[in-house]
Amino acid sequence: MKIALAQINYHIGHFENNIKKIKEAIHKAKLANTRLIIFSELAISGYPPRDFLEFNDFIEKCYSGIDDIAKECDDIAAIIGSPTINTNNKGKRLYNSAIFIENGKIQSIHNKTLLPNYDIFDEYRYFEPNNTFKIVDLDGTKLAITICEDLWYTGEHPLYTISPMDELSGQSPDIIINIAASPFHYSQANERKEVLAHNAKQYKLPLLYVNHVGAQTELLFDGGSMAMNAQGEVYEELKYFEEDFKIIDIDEMSKPITPNPKNSSLQSYNKIELIHDALIMGIKNYFEKLSFNQAILGLSGGIDSAVAFALAVKALGSKNVKAVLLPSQFSSDHSVNDALELVRNTGSPYEVISIEEAFKSIEHTMDPYFTGLKFDVTEENIQARLRAIILMALSNKFGYILLNTSNKSEAAVGYGTLYGDMCGGLSVLGDVYKTEVFQLAHYINKDKVIIPVNTIQKPPSAELRPNQKDSDSLPDYETLDTILYQYIEQRKGPSELINMGFEKEVVERILKLVNTNEYKRHQTPPILRVSKKAFGMGRRIPIVARYLS
């Protein structure tokens, strides 16, 4: 039996676009005499639709879209994700469903049992968990249809109290189908493959897996849909970070396969490469889906803006990324020169706009109120905010989207100016620690120098006062990033960190900085998520609290 896997970049709420892409894939599968085509979880609406699910109008559009698609399935079967209405008189109003279509009609609806509700997931906010289990018989081949998390009943202490595959396996399925919306982080593809292999081996069944691809604001879907045999070996894998379509002959899957690294497109990636490609996709899709094509950003000559700029150039094309150098009296010569070298390396348009005059006029305006007071963080912030005014003025006048260039280390400890360098429509590096920004810079330069060597080698500085260096106020980035990673990604508390060998004073100072700067992160742009725990929707911390602060 030939089954098509359709890995599509959906657009949340853009039913016309999603239905068009789905129909095109059905048409392609029909031309190849495919028996069944599989789309991802909540394909019809895009994922995650979030509170749009609370509007009847939105749900009606999902239903009418599915009807429309069903009509195309006269001589092909399809499995597609959509919300459906819970018709019982109890429980949440919707299910997260896989709809099985055959002969032009909905034949059965299979609801998601395990609803992830951690990190960036809020599925129990909208959906009632399933508790009935039914295999689909397609020409004698029995399909166990599951939805994403349904296969994540794993580990010694599973997060759930019921295993959907245990329930389904009693009905002797021949194959596991999993439709997913599994967002990227840099270790997710491997973890996901392990979980799928665990299921294939445990139930001794081959498995077809169809994921989303593409960015939905901060969430990046990496694709990597696949066919896996009952031994848990990858039989076919679809592309990462791109739409893809593949037809699998499932009768061939039972034959022993020669291990072939080519079978896994993932093998060619290391962590930094994954982050690199994910960020480029994230920038590209953000602009495309908002119907914008030009970005603007401030280049300081430092590493963060240089890397964000280089990624934007790769995502949007060098002519579509406008660089603005905004020197002040505190900017060193090398800052301007390094930034100029960078734009010359890409051929992007740029402007040099000094903030000195504007800074003096604000200083003059504030003079009566600040008489006799020292230059302090106030004046540093004024500079950062004037730069934001100029960048936003260009953005408003010419329709650019401002890219934010803050990294995760500084977002964590609040080393940035709210309404200043923390501005932007999208944060490119807000989930990338400073030490990883350096690694990205090296990777970007692997074939030829894009980011000037001096930008990579000089000590980081905000250049908001004479001879300022990041190391004046922060521990070295290796130490800082390790502690931050343990605290943010690994959820280690102070005593665990101290037991790991970090100095008590350093640990307490850093944790306090992280917690007291929650108010700043509350007002930052959406951050492209590349780690297991990014600032933003997946990390929910009270602002007014007194804990480790």
Place this chain on the structure above:
Amino acid sequence: MKIALAQINYHIGHFENNIKKIKEAIHKAKLANTRLIIFSELAISGYPPRDFLEFNDFIEKCYSGIDDIAKECDDIAAIIGSPTINTNNKGKRLYNSAIFIENGKIQSIHNKTLLPNYDIFDEYRYFEPNNTFKIVDLDGTKLAITICEDLWYTGEHPLYTISPMDELSGQSPDIIINIAASPFHYSQANERKEVLAHNAKQYKLPLLYVNHVGAQTELLFDGGSMAMNAQGEVYEELKYFEEDFKIIDIDEMSKPITPNPKNSSLQSYNKIELIHDALIMGIKNYFEKLSFNQAILGLSGGIDSAVAFALAVKALGSKNVKAVLLPSQFSSDHSVNDALELVRNTGSPYEVISIEEAFKSIEHTMDPYFTGLKFDVTEENIQARLRAIILMALSNKFGYILLNTSNKSEAAVGYGTLYGDMCGGLSVLGDVYKTEVFQLAHYINKDKVIIPVNTIQKPPSAELRPNQKDSDSLPDYETLDTILYQYIEQRKGPSELINMGFEKEVVERILKLVNTNEYKRHQTPPILRVSKKAFGMGRRIPIVARYLS
């Protein structure tokens, strides 16, 4: 039997403070020979602790706090909310528990069954739902201990599939205890009372209810703890918006009560009064819990900043609220005069700082890039952003917190400048529609004129270009607010709104404005929540989407 209800303003994560307050209440109850004292849901940690719950250290602090409190309970019993660890080998790691303490020790733990996971609630993110039910026998009085949502199994289509009180009622309880963390919105106190009365009557049992009071950033807890008899009548009610403590003799509760309006402190409130008192508590607690005492805000002479200012003055004292008038060449005389009249009415400190010089210098800086281009929203935004620079400079230099004065109507349609008038540490009016802001102004002026009559009477204007009026670009506020309320609070879609009699074109334009401005609201300060559906943590809408936009 005498039972004390302790209605306390907790501080999230501030264990020392919370434990101290809890012990003081125990001491007070012991002095009055009370048999049992009841605290609210998650009292030990404050509510909502959000992702702090994912740290072992945080949970250990809850446990050691409870141990510490149990030691005080040598001759009194206590019921208190805390997270506890799920010791089964399946399901989420924690329970949301009511801990029953007697003879200085934890005697039993009662877990929450119905976990709210809608609007601002995320409880299923952290907690495993309970499925075992056990009554507590205290000197022969049988207590059915429930936690907040556990009593909200209501309506024709309940959100849940199990009713905890149905389970507990089989064990013949004598009284229902409900410990809660039920946040305020202006119709919540009445809805809550109806739900409690429904339970009292259905199970023919008296009921003791203990809620939180005080603000936790955007969430406002109004208190209103109460004792209700088995007829669903309020026997005693604790204060709204204040800490309170009351001892109830439950043997007296069975006697028929003479209906007495004094029994309900709620009766004295109308909607605007509730909003007024809630906002004042919200501002006050935000500052107190962050250990700040001075606010700053920009006064435009318009109604929003005037009302926000007047509320801040009531919350913090007139000397602690610094007003800054920031006129430009587009400001009318009346703007400055109205703002001056307002500050004179309160006696607050103020400054008048013109933005003209700074605006000219930015215009001059941008001149080479804007040659030949018309004055447009860019220049309007520059003015709003320069005001923000000045306000933030004063905030940074002198340690004020900047209050944001945007209202809900403009936040909804994006009628505000990001990094300009959308700045601030806390949004006072972001959940108050423009028409309600006018009502608040009248209420504030009820005894004497604080807000100048001209501020209330003149047509609203942003004064960012000559002769600008809000009505140039927006429908009249009555229409706008009605449509927004139906769309945001009531979840009505376009066809439902058109069926209600609104023009198709107006409806579509407004819904499009709301949806395309999600990116702006993503970067706004936390908003004090007074309605059923506020912008912020309770409303989760994708930014990059194309739905009704």
